[in-house]
Amino acid sequence: MAKKLYRSLKQKMLGGVCGGLAEYFDVDVSMVRLVFVGLALVSAIFPMVIFYIIAWIVIPLEVKSE
Numbered sequence: 001m002a003k004k005l006y007r008s009l010k011q012k013m014l015g016g017v018c019g020g021l022a023e024y025f026d027v028d029v030s031m032v033r034l035v036f037v038g039l040a041l042v043s044a045i046f047p048m049v050i051f052y053i054i055a056w057i058v059i060p061l062e063v064k065s066e
Helices: 017-025 029-042 046-058
Strands: none
Touching: 017 029, 017 046, 029 046
16 A cells, blocks of 8 residues: 655644655654755745745645544
8 A cells, every 4th residue: 555645643833744655655744844944944945935834735634533
């Protein structure tokens, strides 16, 4: 079964994008957030904010598993 990218319900701070990326790549969510913040600082913040908003809209929310 192929992996699918979803916004995380469990690792959510704002929109769940970084949590979803961390679950997809099987890495610690803190590392993904640190990389995101680092890239945002290097790229003058605005491009990464736009990327995050677009990802928040495009990536579907994780389906609740009960």
